[in-house]
Amino acid sequence: MKRTIALLLLSAVVVTTALVVAADARAPRAVGECYDNWESCRTEALSRDASVIQTTLMLTICDIALGRCILYG
Amino acid sequence: MSTKRFVALFASWFWLLGQGLGAHDSPQPSWPRYRALDIKKDFATDERAMFARPVHLAFMDGRLTAVDAEEATVSVFDAQGNFIVKVGGRGQGPAELDFPTAAWPGADGILVSDGRRRRVVRFDERGQAREAFRLAFAPESILPLAGDRVLVARNPGVPDKTSTILNCYDRWGRPLWARLPPAVSGDRVADTMSNVVILLGGSDDEIFVVFRYRAAGIRRFAADGRDLGEIRLERGYPVRRVKKTVGPGSTFEADVFCWHASFRAGRFYLLAADWTDERDLGPGSEVYVAGTDGQVQGVIELPGKMTKIAASPDLLYAIDTDYRLRVLEVEKE
Numbered sequence: 001m002k003r004t005i006a007l008l009l010l011s012a013v014v015v016t017t018a019l020v021v022a023a024d025a026r027a028p029r030a031v032g033e034c035y036d037n038w039e040s041c042r043t044e045a046l047s048r049d050a051s052v053i054q055t056t057l058m059l060t061i062c063d064i065a066l067g068r069c070i071l072y073g
Numbered sequence: 074m075s076t077k078r079f080v081a082l083f084a085s086w087f088w089l090l091g092q093g094l095g096a097h098d099s100p101q102p103s104w105p106r107y108r109a110l111d112i113k114k115d116f117a118t119d120e121r122a123m124f125a126r127p128v129h130l131a132f133m134d135g136r137l138t139a140v141d142a143e144e145a146t147v148s149v150f151d152a153q154g155n156f157i158v159k160v161g162g163r164g165q166g167p168a169e170l171d172f173p174t175a176a177w178p179g180a181d182g183i184l185v186s187d188g189r190r191r192r193v194v195r196f197d198e199r200g201q202a203r204e205a206f207r208l209a210f211a212p213e214s215i216l217p218l219a220g221d222r223v224l225v226a227r228n229p230g231v232p233d234k235t236s237t238i239l240n241c242y243d244r245w246g247r248p249l250w251a252r253l254p255p256a257v258s259g260d261r262v263a264d265t266m267s268n269v270v271i272l273l274g275g276s277d278d279e280i281f282v283v284f285r286y287r288a289a290g291i292r293r294f295a296a297d298g299r300d301l302g303e304i305r306l307e308r309g310y311p312v313r314r315v316k317k318t319v320g321p322g323s324t325f326e327a328d329v330f331c332w333h334a335s336f337r338a339g340r341f342y343l344l345a346a347d348w349t350d351e352r353d354l355g356p357g358s359e360v361y362v363a364g365t366d367g368q369v370q371g372v373i374e375l376p377g378k379m380t381k382i383a384a385s386p387d388l389l390y391a392i393d394t395d396y397r398l399r400v401l402e403v404e405k406e
Contacts, residue, residue, distance in 0.1 A: 046265075047126060048126070049128075051353035052286075
């Protein structure tokens with residue numbers, strides 16, 4: 001019984017570690033891409049020569065897209 | 074009237090007076106007024122003087138450059154506005170651009186910043202890319218400095234302790250100095266707006282940084298990066314404030330120092346933002362000419378609303394709201 005529980009616990013630890021490491025390995029690239037896209041979005045918004053409020057709205061949309069990208073990929 | 078009420082009334086009167094004095098669109102002194110007139114009528118039908126999305130206009134060493142971000146090209150004209158050459162074009166090749174953000178003509182070629190490809194390219198006058206260097210960020214603007222140095226402006230998205238707006242490199246892209254920490258308030262949209270700059274080069278290799286969306290708009294730097302302080306414009310110069318309710322109890326406010334700017338022979342040419350029909354601020358039709366002491370020397374009325382301007386010793390160049398290049402001569406009214 002003890003051996004089974006120990007094995008189960010060890011498996012849980014290994015699986016959790018693997019998942020966390022995999023997630024960590026993916027996260028910086030994904031978040032980096034989100035920020036790259038956000039940078040392009042901002043450049044696009046600022047280059048449009050739109051009025052101030054319109055530019056602000058475009059930048060806000062870029063910001064919302066960044067948040068969604070970070071949260072949901 | 075009780076003493077308390079009298080004091081409150083007295084204080085509020087002073088507060089109101091203060092507000093009035095500090096208002097951004099305060100009455101203007103009687104500055105001399107000039108009128109700018111088109112001298113190149115054939116531009117009305119010349120496709121080479123029309124752009125899809127002009128993002129930068131600059132005059133230097135007898136040449137004018139206009140950057141079109143949509144077409145990913147830089148058009149070069151002589152001082153009279155005669156077309157010379159168009160460089161770039163969208164692509165990933167050495168002589169191609171993806172999203173040019175600024176360009177300056179010079180004796181040593183045409184210097185271009187490419188936002189998406191994160192690089193600075195120097196073209197010769199035949200449109201061949203002579204040299205380029207890569208950057209770790211998307212360049213917002215550039216300014217060539219003496220000694221083949223290049224100043225690159227960055228609008229940092231997520232500012233950290235090391236990010237700076239001004240970044241100076243030698244011609245091979247080796248960093249020389251970095252200055253001017255960006256505005257950081259936690260509001261990314263407001264920060265992005267606050268950190269939008271126009272780079273202008275003055276005489277004696279001085280650098281002027283014009284903040285489009287800050288009330289105190291001009292900062293002065295030496296060529297080696299020393300901060301020489303702020304230039305305050307004379308009272309009456311129209312820094313305009315746009316205000317909009319963006320949600321319940323939430324208001325957006327922004328000061329607009331100018332819509333675009335140029336610098337020539339010790340004078341700033343500041344294109345003031347103008348009100349749109351929706352009470353927003355956009356391109357303007359008045360250029361305020363000011364010295365480096367901040368004193369306004371005159372106002373030039375343009376023949377319509379313009380989005381970009383550049384000044385040469387004799388003429389004024391502008392891109393209008395139909396994205397057409399205009400060559401203007403200034404005459405006193």
